[in-house]
Amino acid sequence: MSTLYIREAKDDVMIISLYVDDLLVIGSNHAQAEEFKKSTHSEFEMTDLGEMSYFLRMEIDQDADGIFVNQRKYASEVLKKFCMENCKQVDLPLVPNLKLSKSDEAEKVDEGLYRSLIGCLLYLIATRPDIMYATSLMSRFMSQPIETHFKTAKRVLRYVKGNTDFAVCSGDQKTSNDMRSTSGYAFFLNCGAICWLSKKQETMAQSTAEAQYISDAVVVSQAIWLRKILKDLKLK
Structure with a gap:
């Protein structure tokens, strides 16, 4: 199922991210985003939560210095769940x-x-x-x-x-x-980490060189996907 949609209109871009019944709408044209929300409201029963401040247990702070994401509230809830609020x-x-x-x-x-x-x-x-x-x-x-x-x-x-x-x-x-190795990567954009992975390889490599090739293939596949996404967002 597709979860990311990109709509282009002249020089404007609008991005719609879908996760189950949550929609995140980002656009370079405010009027275009409002038009999309109105058309969606006419078809489905929805609630407009306004500017994003909390999404999928992530807290989002938006100001003149940038957009900052954290999960402090969720981390506190997890510590409380396992009775570790006062842990060392x-x-x-x-x-x-x-x-x-x-x-x-x-x-x-x-x-x-x-x-x-x-x-x-x-x-x-x-x-x-x-x-x-x-x-x-x-x-x-x-x-x-x-x-x-x-x-x-x-x-x-x-x-x-x-x-x-x-x-x-x-x-x-x-x-x-x-005997299986672990593949991992971290991609950064403008000094900020945007995606990362650490996962055991599905196959058992016969040598260190083979394990490295497997990791390289995973990284390159992700790099190609990111490049395509950035191209769609007009970020060459």
Whole structure:
């Protein structure tokens, strides 16, 4: 299903982003945007929320200095949900040189609770590329999680509480019994990160060179898609 539509009229561009029953309308011509909203209201029962300030649990601040996006309110709700409002803050999302395994003999934890925590962290990566890798890593243990996995996932949340700026996790985090590499990228536009990824490769590479080629293919595909979007937006 298409979720992004671009309408051009002479030198004006209007962008409509659709997510389930939420519509985000952006345009270079105010009158054109108002006309679209009126025509949509005539066909569907809708509510106009005005200038965007909150969208999909993201807070948006718009002023003369730019547009700033954060999820502070949602992060606070997640901390409260897991009774971590007063938890101790940490400077890194993962312990350096941490080794995690699916086969460790340790006390098992509630799968539903662990999945809920990972789900919350996955929602937070919409504005937090600095927890992308850690969250992706911890999502690999949603089947039969143990106490070590749960404590590590909660550490990521402790990091979110204490850090509003991005940081790079030092060290090498590895999972045993798993020979697949991880692909990752981050794209920046005007000094701001606009999309990012950290994901285990679907195939097992036979060499380091093959793993690098797989990562390159993922990055190039995303770069081509971004270039097409920017072209549609008249940003060459």
